[in-house]
Amino acid sequence: MRFYTGNKKTLMELAERVLKLKDEKNAVILAHNYQVPEIQDVADFVGDSLELARMAVGTDADLILFAGVDFMAETAKILNPEKRVVVPERDARCPMAEMLDLKTLLRAKREHPDARVVLYVNTMAEEKAEADAVCTSANADKIVNAMDSDKVIFGPDQNLAYYVKKRTSKEVILVPENGMCSVHHNMSLEELSKAKEQHPDAEVVVHPECIPEIQEAADRIASTSGMLRYCSESDSREFIIGTENGMLYRLKKELPEKSFYPLSKNAICENMKKNTLDKIFTALQREAPEIMLPEEVQGRALGGIERMMELSKRG
Ligand code: 13P
Numbered sequence: 001m002r003f004y005t006g007n008k009k010t011l012m013e014l015a016e017r018v019l020k021l022k023d024e025k026n027a028v029i030l031a032h033n034y035q036v037p038e039i040q041d042v043a044d045f046v047g048d049s050l051e052l053a054r055m056a057v058g059t060d061a062d063l064i065l066f067a068g069v070d071f072m073a074e075t076a077k078i079l080n081p082e083k084r085v086v087v088p089e090r091d092a093r094c095p096m097a098e099m100l101d102l103k104t105l106l107r108a109k110r111e112h113p114d115a116r117v118v119l120y121v122n123t124m125a126e127e128k129a130e131a132d133a134v135c136t137s138a139n140a141d142k143i144v145n146a147m148d149s150d151k152v153i154f155g156p157d158q159n160l161a162y163y164v165k166k167r168t169s170k171e172v173i174l175v176p177e178n179g180m181c182s183v184h185h186n187m188s189l190e191e192l193s194k195a196k197e198q199h200p201d202a203e204v205v206v207h208p209e210c211i212p213e214i215q216e217a218a219d220r221i222a223s224t225s226g227m228l229r230y231c232s233e234s235d236s237r238e239f240i241i242g243t244e245n246g247m248l249y250r251l252k253k254e255l256p257e258k259s260f261y262p263l264s265k266n267a268i269c270e271n272m273k274k275n276t277l278d279k280i281f282t283a284l285q286r287e288a289p290e291i292m293l294p295e296e297v298q299g300r301a302l303g304g305i306e307r308m309m310e311l312s313k314r315g
C-alpha cells in the first residue's frame with residue numbers, strides 16, 4: 001500500500017514548514033481519520049467526528065486549522081464562535097450532509113410535532129439549528145434513546161438509521177428517505193466475501209454507514225476511532241476494515257503489530273482527499289478560507305451539539 005501521496009522528501013520538508021508556521025501562529029491542526037498520511041502526521045490531533053468536536057472545545061490556540069470536510073469544520077466553528085476556523089480546501093464537502101435540506105426537515109417537524117429531532121453530525125449548520133440533539137456514529141443509539149419522546153426524526157443516513165432502529169424501541173422517522181454516503185453504501189457483500197476468502201482469520205469491523213447486510217455480517221460496528229479502540233483491545237491479529245481507506249493508515253500506524261485489509265479498495269472519499277499538505281500551508285499562511293456562519297444559525301446549532309456532548313458523557 002502506498003502511504004504518502006507525493007515525493008516523501010519534499011513532503012517531509014513541507015511538513016517541517018507547516019509545523020513551524022503552526023507554532024508561529026499559535027494554531028492547532030485537527031484532522032479526521034480519513035485524511036492522507038502526511039496530514040495525519042502533522043496534526044495535533046487525529047480522530048473521529050465526536051473526538052474532533054471535543055478537541056475543538058476550549059482550545060487555547062488562536063487559530064483552528066480543520067482538515068476534514070465542511071460539516072466538521074462548521075461544528076468546530078459553532079463550538080468556538082470567537083475563534084478563527086480555517087480549512088485547507090473550501091470545496092471539501094460531504095455530499096451526504098447536503099442530502100438533508102431545510103424544507104424537508106421542517107415538513108417532517110410539522111407532520112410530527114410530538115417527535116424530537118436527532119441529526120447526524122454529517123449535516124449542515126442550518127439544519128443542525130433545527131435539531132434537539134446532534135449525534136455522531138459513536139453515540140447515535142445513545143442519543144436517540146435519551147430523547148424524552150417515543151418518536152424521533154432522524155437523518156440523513158439511512159444506514160445509520162438502520163443501526164439505530166435495531167438498538168431502540170423508539171419510532172424512527174427518516175429524513176430524507178434515501179440519504180446515504182456513497183463511499184460506504186457502495187461496499188458490497190461480494191467484496192466482503194472476497195476479502196474474507198483472502199483473509200479467513202480476520203475479524204470484520206465496519207462503519208454504521210455501511211448497508212444493513214454488511215452490518216449484519218460484521219463482527220463489530222463502530223465509528224472510525226471506535227474501530228481503533230476495538231482492534232487494539234481484540235485478541236485478533238488481522239482485520240477487514242469496512243470504511244474509507246484513509247483509516248487504514250491510522251490503524252497501521254497505531255497498531256503496527258496487527259494487519260488491516262480494506263473491505264473494498266474503492267472506498268475512497270474524494271472530498272476528504274481534496275485536502276493536501278500544500279493547501280494546509282497556504283491556509284495557515286493566509287488564515288483563509290475561513291468558516292463563517294450567520295450568528296443566529298451558529299447560536300441555535302450550538303444547542304444540539306452541546307446536548308450531544310452532555311448526553312454522550314453519561315453512563
Ligand atoms: P466518524 O465520526 O466515525 O469518523 O465518521 C465520519 C464520517 O464522515 C464517516 O464517513
Ligand code: SF4
Pocket residue numbers: 069093094095096097122181182183184209244269271272
Ligand atoms: Fe461524507 Fe461519506 Fe466522505 Fe464521510 S466518507 S465525509 S459520510 S462522503
